[in-house]
Amino acid sequence: xxxxxxxxxxxVKPGGSLRLSCAASAFTFSDYYMSWIRQAPGGGLEWLSHxxxxxxxxxxxxxxxxxxxxxxxxxxxxxxxxxxxxxxxxTAVYYCARVRDTHGSGTNDYWGQGTxxxxxx
Amino acid sequence: xxxxxxxxxxxxxxxxxxxxxxxxxxxxxxxxxxWFQQKPGQAPKSLIYATSSxxxxxxxxxxxxxxGTDFTLTISSLQxxxxxxxxxxxxxxxxxxxxxxxxxxxx
Numbered sequence: 001x002x003x004x005x006x007x008x009x010x011x012v013k014p015g016g017s018l019r020l021s022c023a024a025s026a027f028t029f030s031d032y033y034m035s036w037i038r039q040a041p042g043g044g045l046e047w048l049s050h051x052x053x054x055x056x057x058x059x060x061x062x063x064x065x066x067x068x069x070x071x072x073x074x075x076x077x078x079x080x081x082x083x084x085x086x087x088x089x090x091t092a093v094y095y096c097a098r099v100r101d102t103h104g105s106g107t108n109d110y111w112g113q114g115t116x117x118x119x120x121x
Numbered sequence: 122x123x124x125x126x127x128x129x130x131x132x133x134x135x136x137x138x139x140x141x142x143x144x145x146x147x148x149x150x151x152x153x154x155x156w157f158q159q160k161p162g163q164a165p166k167s168l169i170y171a172t173s174s175x176x177x178x179x180x181x182x183x184x185x186x187x188x189g190t191d192f193t194l195t196i197s198s199l200q201x202x203x204x205x206x207x208x209x210x211x212x213x214x215x216x217x218x219x220x221x222x223x224x225x226x227x228x
Contacts, residue, residue, distance in 0.1 A: 045157075045165065045208055045219040061216050095164055104153035104212040109176060111164040 002027050002110040004096050009115030016086050016119070022079040022096030022112055030074040033099035035108055036081045038092035038117075046092075049081070050099060050106060059105075064090075086119045093117075123147050123211050127220030133228040139197045142223045144209035146190040153213035154192045156185060159222075160205045168207075169194065201227070 008020040022034070036048040049070040050059045058070050069082040079096050093116050097108035124147035134140050144154065152172040157165040167176040169185040172192060182197045196203055204227050209220040 044221050045210075047210075047217045047219070059215050100167075100170060103171070104151075105215045105217050107153075107155040107167075107170050107210060107212040107217065109167045109170070111166070113164050 002098065004098065004110060004112035006094065006096050006112045006115040009094065009117045011118045011120065012086055013121050014087060014119055017082070017084045018086065018117060020081040020083065020094055020096075020115060020117070022081075024077045024079065024096075024098075027098070029072075029077040033102065033106055034070075034072060034079045035097045035099055035106070036068075036070060036079075037095045037097055037108070037111075038090075039095070039114070040089075040092045043092075048094075051079070083117070086117075088119050091117060091119050122216060123150060123214055123218050125209055125211055125218050125220040127207075127209055127223050129223060130221065131224045131226065133226050134199055135228045136199055136201060138199045139195065140199065140225065142194045142196075142207055142209075142225075144192045144194075144220050146192070146211055146213075149190060150211045150213035152187065153211055154185070154187065155210045155212060156183075156194045157208045157210065158203075158205045159208065165208065196225075199225075 003025045005023045051070045067085045071080045093114040095114045097111040099106040100109040126145045154172045156169040159165045173185040184195045206222045206224045
């Protein structure tokens with residue numbers, strides 16, 4: 001059973017930084033692109049970033065480009081999201097998700113349970 | 122960015138009913154359309170990809186179709202566990218974008 005477990009969320013002040021992690025298991029992590037997707041409280045889903053199997057190339061939503069960095073460690077079966085210059089509007093549940101295949105820009109077949117990031121002073 | 126417009130935003134139905142949710146893309150996306158189900162406090166769950174292909178383990182009561190840039194999710198014989206919020210997603214072009222969601226409620 002594919003499992004994705006996010007961690008690292010919490011309360012951070014505006015302008016601060018946070019690093020999210022996602023531990024993957026029960027599949028060959030290095031074979032799959034991975035994504036970060038977020039959901040603001042009571043809101044819809046927003047795709048943030050993709051990373052290829054090797055770590056490059058990467059893609060970002062305009063809303064986070066230059067502030068967030070996606071990375072992975074295939075030896076540790078782990079995905080990361082470094083978030084800098086955080087703003088109140090970054091408050092959301094952050095999900096990591098496996099990319100099904102490389103058709104189009106990729107959709108997601110398995111999602112983690114999410115980790116909550118709250119940006120507030 | 123490609124805009125995905127879902128309708129209706131909310132829908133009331135009874136157990137046993139068949140319902141249809143529609144998603145319209147602002148431009149052509151060929152068949153790169155997925156549907157997700159989300160229950161309160163849970164992560165989204167993949168139902169359908171490539172317009173009409175069922176994710177492993179998803180019952181055949183869920184089906185998808187398309188006509189041009191209009192995409193449809195049909196859920197037949199509604200059961201209590203089907204009442205949730207449903208999202209469409211286009212993945213033809215970066216960035217992948219989601220519809221605003223359709224909340225399916227018990228009448």
